[in-house]
Amino acid sequence: METYSYNKRDEYFKRAVKVIPGGIYGHLGPASGCYIPANAYPFFSERAKGAYFWDVDGNRFIDYMCAYGPNVLGYNDEEVDAAVEKQMKEGNCVTAPSTKMIDLAELMVDTVAMADWAFFAKNGGDVTSFAVMIAKAATGRKKTIMVKGGYHGVAPWTQKLGYPGIIDEDVSNNIYVEWNKFEQIERAVAENPGQIACFIATPYHHPIFTDNAMPEKDYWQKVRKLCTDKGIVLAIDDVRCGFRLDMAGSDHYFGFKADLMCFCKALANGWNVSALCGIDALKDAASSVMYTGSYWLSAVPFAAAIACLTKLKKINGPEYMLNLGKKLTDGLRDIGKSHGFDLVISGAPSLWYMRIANDDSLMLHQEWVAECVRRGAFFANHHNLFINCAMTEEDIKYTHGIADDAFKAVKKRHPELG
Ligand SMILES: Cc1ncc(COP(=O)(O)O)c(C=O)c1O
Known part of the structure; x- marks a missing residue:
């Protein structure tokens, strides 16, 4: 060869x-x-x-890298590209958003089992950061528990102390636990009473340089119960796994219900849109947070996402x-x-x-x-x-x-x- x-x-x-x-x-x-x-x-x-x-x-x-995930239907998929071309002629980044935004939010609420609402941004990191902000706004608490080796983007709170540009204050409210160690989450919660706003993790552990690990039996069910009992927001970062395990969301795939779900990569076959889905109880907190961006309400990526999700559902x-x-x-x-x-x-x-x-x-x-x-x-x-x-x-x-x-x-x- x-x-x-x-x-x-x-x-x-x-x-x-x-x-x-x-x-x-x-x-x-x-x-x-x-x-x-x-x-x-x-x-x-x-x-x-x-x-x-x-x-x-x-x-x-x-x-086999699929642009690190976004290529889910195949590059230049005809159905997605037709929706994009049509929307480009109608308008993209306009002062008043297109109703495509509502169509996409409705489609996500119909598709993702836990979703009562959807909010759109551009990158995965936009919505993981938003999830943590909503948790803080809703609970009035400061701290976030996260899994060592997990990746949630490049915002300072997601990075490690010692990395260039990262200072103490960026990460001082993070508590790190090992994947699949429920007792470590329990201990962190007990040691910080009334201070944990959020537990954020990927649905299963997919770090680099290390074998990936599925959740142990009942792990998510135990985490779900602890979060509910202690008023902690359970945010799942489905940016990478989303729509490659289950159209209804990876929490659904593993038999539990998250409070917030972050989506990005497979959402629009490479067009630039990410989504945060949430439960009704967090809708007011979500609308209270000041959060937006120049291109976040653009219509072309919404049209692409509608075509992409529709096709993914059609072909399972x-x-x-x-x-x-x-x-x-x-x-x-x-x-x-x-x-x-x-x-x-x-x-x-x-x-x-x-x-x-x-x-x-x-x-x-x-x-x-x-x-x-x-x-x-x-x-x-x-x-x-x-x-x-x-x-x-x-x-x-x-x-x-x-x-x-x-x-x-x-x-x-x-x-x-x-
Ligand atoms: C699990 C996970 N969360 C968040 C992100 C960040 O997404 P983005 O690079 O679109 O900001 C990624 C990107 O690889 C990811 O894999």
């Missing part, structure tokens, strides 16, 4: 670093994007369609992605095994995490991922991967072929593996 080269990439990157901090910043940048070794990866795309994108060197990739997207993800990951594990590699798969199959466990350093894993990328299967190393609804069984077979060849290449380099 031929491997890719990236000549134009380097020319573009040289231009980028001269005028943009870091060249490509944030999660799509080679440094923070877990794109290691960077020389195996494309940096800039030229076009995208369905499950694939093409880079500036003309290489084609089946994309979460079930499709869970099933296809299972076929992909079962196959990858078996192919790995046939070459002597122990590929550990964790998380939900629609957004799984994987790691070669033959060494603890993750170096073998990086080598194998790099060989996959050089052959056209785009995986990041230490972040969960994503399935989308444009992927087919053919694509899975194609990926298995790449994985097989990549395992062979790594094995050849490591005769010590036997």
